[in-house]
Amino acid sequence: MTGDSGAASGREVLTVLHLVLVWATMAAAVPTLGFGLLVTGWGGGVEAAVLAFAVGVPLTVGLLAMTGIPARTVVPLCGSASGRFGWAFLVFVLGTLGVLAGFAAYGRDVGLGSAGARIALTGVPYAVAAALFVPSRWVRLGAAAALAGGVVYGGFLGPAQAQQRQHAAEVARYREHPELLYLGAVPTGMRISHVVVGPASFSVDYLPVEQDSAGYVGLIVRSSLTPTPKCSDLVQKDVTCAVDAHGGRRVVRELPGDARVVTLTRRLRNAEAEVNSQFLDEPGLRRLLDTLHPLSDAELERLMREKVIEQGY
Secondary structure, eight states, X not given: OHHHHHHHHHHHHHHHHHHHHHHHHHHHHHHHHHHHHHHHHHHHHHHHHHHHHHHHHHHHHHHHHHHTGGGTTTOGGXXXXXXXXXXXXXXXXXXXXHHHHHHHXXXXXXXXXXXXXXXXXXXXXXXXXXXXXXXXXXXXXXXXXXXXXXXXXXXXIHHHHHHXXXXXXXXXXXXXXXXXXXXXXXXXXXXXXEEXXXXXXXXXXXXXSSTTOOOOEEEEEEETTSOOOOSGGGOOTTEEEEEOTXXXXXXXXXXXXXXXXXXXXXXXXXXXXXXXXXSXXXXXXXXXXXXXXXXXXXXXXXXXXXXXXXXXX
């Protein structure tokens, strides 16, 4: 009884050492093979890369077959030289498929840790593949669980987390200059069509809800680095300008055909807001200025969801 227990314990230890040896060997060999192919292909082109692949893969499989020698008593396929090479080939193919799946996940910005952690993870698919050949129900169940965990993380949890990180980074970029992010009540019958967040300005374009209707309102909030608005620089024909006691400016530019463009400028805390339109009347423009407020998180989320906001430079 004691002898059987000791033998079983010895097999368990040998199995663990076997899987650790496979992991360590392939964690070192596969990145080396990949780097060699990259350097050879970069310097010598496709033909050189193919030649390096034809030499490197058999060497890697041979190295993997050597790791099966100590496992002859726990892995039946490793009991003979031909069986070990067959086992090594199967483990290499299955493990490489896992590595390629990891590359695909990494390409989708799935977090796989630091460079050192990614190198260490390279050997895991080969250890999982090797575990499938161990005639132990618990070892194979563990390998299946590891495989399922990798699929769930790489296919679902990882991409979701990557999307959250990307979204948070995008929000942070938009929030880089919060003193410029002001939004007003959308004029009646209009919608926000385009928003640009720049390093020194925040602009919003409003267009009619009805596609065939004419109309435009522009809002721009910029850093208040300019002097107090004045009218001396707008002495032109068909231009009327006035500055109120609070530093707000009203400019009316007459256009042919009894049309005119009204531009209103107003000081905010650390910025300057300007609205202009040829179609919306002056009370409507003043209402837009009166309703200006810091852009809320919900409003920013809506602009991002509707894909009408972008980063300007």
